[in-house]
Amino acid sequence: MVNTTPALAASTGALDGDAGMLGNLLANFDGLVYRCLIDDSWTMIFMSQGCEALTGYLAEDFLANQVIAYEDVIHPDDRIHVRDGIYAALETNRRFSIEYRIRRRDGTVHWVWERGIGVREGNAYVALDGYIQDITQRKANEHALAEAERRFRSIFENSIEGIFQSTPDKGYLAVNPALARMYGYETPQEMMLNLRHLDRQLYVDPRRRAEFLALMNTQDGVMNFESEVYRRDGSIIWISENARTVRGAASEILFFEGTVIDITQRKLYEERIRHQATHDALTGLPNRNLMHDRLQQAILHASRAGSLAAVAFIDLDQFKFINDSLGHPAGDMLLKIVASRLTSCMRASDTVARQGGDEFVLVLHNHPSEASITDTVQRLLEAVAAPWSANGIELHVTCSIGISIYPNDGLDAETLLRNADAAMYRAKELGRNNFAFFSAEMSVNATERLGMLSRLRNALQRNEFLLHYQPKVCLKTGRLVGAEALLRWHNGSHGPIPPGRFIPLAEESGLIVEIGEWVLRSACRQAVAWQRAGAPPLPIAVNLSPRQLLRDDLLDVVEQALRDTGLDPACLELEITETVIMRDVEKSLHTLHRLKQLGIGIAIDDFGTGYSSLNYLKRLPVDKLKIDRSFVSDITTDPDDAAITRAVISLAHILNLKVVAEGVETEAQHRFLLENGCDEVQGYYFGKPMAHQDFAALLA
Known part of the structure; x- marks a missing residue:
């Protein structure tokens, strides 16, 4: 405690003299x-004036x-x-420094700041020397500033808009x-800690x-700057x-500050309006415009x-019958199913549109050849013809497709359409479930079609069929690892007939079953002949048609071919398109499992162009996936095809399957597939389909 003994009183005379002197010096x-x-x-x-x-x-x-003590003023x-x-x-x-309030003589309360020091006599403090200043205005300013900050903080914390400062x-810096x-x-702390690299x-x-x-650097600000951003969970908002921009004294950028609003719903609404203006309400496909x-x-x-x-004009063959007999709801369901199937067969760069009624139009973009267009159209025919159910009834609907090509068949949209x-209409005349090119050279009229069917029925007896073999090559080693048997027809009076013209006709007429059995036996016999000539055992791949896979006697046919030819089942590989498998999934699974038990290799051909699900894919007893040539042809120029190809390779390897790419024609395609881990390839870059003698020379 501070000493307040009588020694303090004894010194007051001297202190009074000092106070008088200070009063004169500090009057102003x-x-x-x-x-x-x-x-x-x-x-x-002592107190100054x-x-x-x-x-x-x-x-x-x-x-x-005398009148009041200073204690009473505090x-x-x-x-x-x-x-x-x-x-x-x-x-x-x-020294002490204190802020406190006093009550003035008029009753008002003021804030003062007092600063002082103790005065000693000997070892004891006896008095205080100090200075007191009115700081009411400063306190008012601080209070106003604190209130403004509180209000700003309230706005900052409770605003429904996002507010930020960033570098x-x-x-x-703050959110x-x-x-x-x-x-x-x-x-906000969690966000600032995790979001450090805004660009990525x-x-x-x-x-x-x-x-x-x-914009922040050149214009010092932005207004209504719209962007897509990731939320923490990976979802995307607008x-x-x-x-x-806030700059320093030397015009350097200190930070940015601004507001953010979520406009996702507005963007979705705008997109919905745009979509309604340009898309068909029933199927969701692009409309005519x-x-x-x-x-x-x-x-x-x-x-x-x-x-x-190319433009492909599609008309459903049995739509009016279904619409009339089962009602418009069933007809609408069919249109939606067809729209989905058509879309599943197309590349991202192509367009599937609904023209109206049961008519669809395809815009095929950037195809290298008419053969590529033909491959696409054949997939479309298969996809549309797959069965579907309505009111408990299994139905099959086919379509007729007419094709015109730029620049051969027209230089503008109206002419091509x-x-x-x-x-x-020419395709319908050919018997429906068919396609026709507009060019006279590639169109098949009804008379020619009937004549071809007649010649096709006698082709086996006349030994007009032959097999060509296309090499399959291991990408890592460059070694020959197999071959695909491809059917060819050389008619005595008409010469070579392209497979795209006679195989759909054989499939439709049912002749494909007999022809397919001949292909299987001939390929097995040839593989054995090569081995007996000293060639190493190589798998020979044979394509199964839809009709063959769905027949109950397929297993017997394959077993008989292997017995008759003596071919090791491990040297036979059957290729089936995923579209065919999905026609009757359970039956296909049963058949494939039984084939697999024989030791035969199984590959899914044209993978990526059908509509199989991963759930079914993981159940299929397959060894390989073949990437369709429509994706391979554009992998070096089309980012979508490149991404699909990478995804198929990755998916196959996850499922412990090998990947085969067909239609490889360039060094760039070869390099892309090698860099992305594809296992095997086939195509003109490595070898065209060739007669068995030429393939034997290649083996030698």
């Missing part, structure tokens, strides 16, 4: 200078507590605080809870972040940003690239 000093005793009332023994301006009392009123709520603060400083021999390259919630984080972690398109930074626009784009691209663009429509 802003504030109050004082000396007081350390007692219960802070008895003043600033006393009246500060307290409303004369200095004499306080001296010896606000009652602050007296203990003041005394404790002074005593604490004296006990540690420090060009170090993430966020409010609304922005954290918008981006899927529980707290936040923006779906990193170039959009680069555009934002460029945002709109308003922001400004959008199809016309896509066709014009395909023509322009084909003109620049020197490739082919008109000619494709005409070709479609």
